Amino acid sequence: MKLLYKKLILGFAFAGVVATSCSDEDYVDANTNPDILNEVPPENQFLSATISLHSQDFEAFYDTYRRIMPWMQYVTPQNGNGASFTSNIDNFSQRYGRLYTGIGDALVDMEKLVEKLPEEDQPKYVHMLSIARILKAYYTFYVSDIYGSIPYSEAWQARYGGTMLPKYDDQQTLFNTLDQEIEQSVTALNTAQSITQVSLGNYDQYYKGDVKSWVRAGNALRLKIAMRLIKRDASKTQTIAQEVLSQAADNLMSSNSQGWVFKGTAGFTSGGNWNPDLLYSTKPLVDFMWNTNDPRIDAFFSPNGYSQANINALIADGQLPAGTVEASRRYFGGFTSPDDSKAAINKKYYTPRTVEISGSDVQVDTLSLIQRRLFQPSFDEGNGIGDGLVYLPIITYAEFCFMRAELAARSITSEDAETFYNAGVTASIMWYNQIAVDGELSNYTALGGSEISDYLSEPAVAFDNAKALDQISSQAFLNFYKQPAEGWGLWKRNGMPNATTSLVLPDLKSNGATLPIPRRAPLLLLSQASANYVNQKAAYDAMAQDAGFGAGPTDAFGRVWWDEQ
Template sequence: MSSCDKQDFVDTNIDPDALSSIPPENQFANASRAIQGQDFEAFYDFYTRIMPWMQYATDVRGNQGAFTTNVSNFSNRYGALYSAGTQLTDVEKLVEKMAESEQPRFVHMIRIARILKAYYAFYVSDIYGSIPYSEAFQARYGGTLKPAYDTQQALFAKLDEELKEAVSVLKQTPGAPQIALGNYDSYYNGAALKWVKAGNALRLKIALRQIKSDQAKATAVINEILAMPAADLMSANEDGWVYTASKSFTEGGNWNPTSLRATKPMVDFMWENKDPRLDAFVAPNTYTQANINLLIADKQLPAGTTEPARRYLGSYTSPDQATSPAIRARYYTTRTVKSGENSIVVDTLSYLQPRLFRPAEADANGKGGTGLVYIPVLTYSDYCFMRAEVAARGIGAGAKDWYEKGVVSSIQWYDMIGTKSQLTNYTAVTQAEIDAYLLRPAVAFDAAKALDQIASQAYLHFLKQPSEGWALWKRTGYPNATSAVALPVLTNNNAVLTIPRRAPLSLLNENDQNYANQKAAYDGMAAIPGFGKDPQDATGRVWWDKQ
């Protein structure tokens, strides 16, 4: 927002006629593109912060120094809420301007827009705490430019009410034929019953966030969802809430994932347990036999050297290990060799699959990819792992069944991406591989280790949703140094590094027109146990993240 002309922003948001000629479905499409197209979030939040914090990825050299203390440019989602949220509010307001005879045809579209707005408000509050919501998005329609902040507890309750109402309306047969979103909806193509499932899955997610802070409320919502008809709940990967786009959607430079090393903890677990998702997640290193032969001819390797049996090797996540001279010499030292006019870098360590994040990425021959982009919001696997977790916590039943559904659907979902995003060096999964994986000792369900295993597998699934992996770790304490997927303690100069838990809040400015409401919100959050030493303390906690 600081780079925009503030007066233009204010004028646009207070002019009730600014969008009078725009179809409401256009604003839904614009909002969804704005929400999912956050390339600065991809680079600064995911690639540079959350993925290294959660040991999904490291710098090319491994994690360096006190990397967990760097939160500059972190979190672009806050500002995006108040542009995308306004566009989703426009959907309703544009319908209100129509003839009364036309308005009944947009009942479903309005509810779908409310579900998307509820999701993004939750997503922002998730790491910020109190935010303006109830009084926000209304300035151009006679509302206030000084909206009060909703506390996180109040916001979560309000979002649950809004989602419940939206789902109820979407389930009903409307009184008039509906104007479908169709291609304006890159999630579900306007299918109302798919949005019912998405809304209910989001209610479950918001309830689970509160399981420690408001257990009674969380349990009541969870039980309500578990009692719903099966037709209202996700039951297959096709029900997943996923934004789908062409390759150009993530083609920009900030989406570039080519410097993301795969991590040793994740790769070791997947290699040792023959995880069928390994080649969807990770690219093999460049020690091919062809490159080895070039190195032999260049006298960099002895004659007879053959391609290693294992070409998936992850980067060290703890700075004290990544900077060890012996480890640097063994793993972080590359070889360069000529092949005709080209120089080839032969590298011991693996990178994450670039096309998993940017399908347009060129392959080893320089040919750009033409596959589809998939940006998950709430997948069926996520839903399965939530159902497994609540059952393991004694709410409902079927922990083993839901856990296995989560694992299998995750493998199948990434297998679909492997094909449709045209991942390089990828081999389609077989049923035999899935069956064998479920029998591995570290994977086969053990009721005594249920939460550990459920969280560990959910953690792997969230590679494409690192914010959810971060939330999972904060909420459950898994993965950790002794869990099924073991994440080592991060140290720098033998000092344990503290992983951030929330977004740093902007500094108060007495000249800001909403200063009074902002200060009241900050004062309220400061009273939360563990909030931190000041609003910018990223190691502090929001309300749901109870100690």
């Protein structure tokens, strides 16, 4: 994987083409006049789509930090969650528009550019286009995952003489279509071509154009989509799983280095909207990780403010008694349930102390912040701007292992659940160690000794076939700490973790009532002024036939098709 430097982006970004950097006027020109793309190499559009996919800072700010992470009890504000925090869906979600302006359109343009090449040159791009279709399938799945029906089969046609009013593909049809397209792409990538292929090379920020790596990524994506079908069509899940897992071992992910992950320099997430400050760790996660001696705890969370140096300053200021020493445990998370938070505030649990150190006021807090440089390596923690690497995963090897473990635990496959559970836990610990070291996290101690084997021997972690699905879900949920949207998807699919699983996520209560948690993105209200009103209404009406859809388009507590009640 090649590191992403802004100079590289600028070097590849042709004026009026890269949607993430061009002006509105240029972008309109590019969408109404496809001839403007004639001088652009097809591979540039792949890079453009990749940058657009991962540069969504508003998605980080709203969807990740302030919606999904609190809902899933990954983080909490300093004073705990408010009484109706699960009902706050303002500015959620940010992913839909990028499919049509920035990602899907760039990849469709890529295909059209190849079609305009001399006929004898077009066969050189079979592999490149197959890779592009896998990327487009992933992001289409990612959008439909929380929206349900979306335009796909008739989308992106307007500028090439097709319809300007695309129909919506229902989610069942769409998932089948995407699976077929990925399967076809994987087959094409595995097929030797009679003519030397043009490689994406450095335009591919994931695998530098390596074909076998994209075969593995495509197969992992097929398995991921199949997992979403478990509640609706378990037989389809089994068919896809058998097709994928029966392939040669080299076609399947087998190490962290083969994961589908975007890696960039600190500057890639340096903007203010990436700022993860004032997000605190949660009591459910911290307690479980502390009690099981989880090696990832210092990759996820920062120790609280009660270092011996700060304690000494508080002693000198008269705020602590002489002789107070640093505790052996400095990881404490906040309560996630509003009722518990309210009680804790009344007990002054959250009240920080402030003391002057070297001429500056320092807040000393009992709670642990999240490791901010895990999400924004450039974050200034008072010791200057960081310059570590940022990792933005799509499908990690650990996730691939957990999917295989779950399929086995459900008897959908005949593989050994324990083997892949242990492999998933091991891969997750090693991966977080890598990104913590490369991200130059403060207060992080690199993995060493027998930490992994010791962790796998912990009573709450050691595989127990009687509670296999519980343990697999709990560990997969922890692994998704860097991918909260996937943790949300796991919870919707399995109903785990919950208040009775190994990793205990308590019910969220406000004034004694259990709060519902959103399950999908709110849809735009219908407007007859919309040019595509007829197709939009037809899609909404069809989705509303499902009993779980909810009270209406904007009901985020309703469900999409795959999330059957």
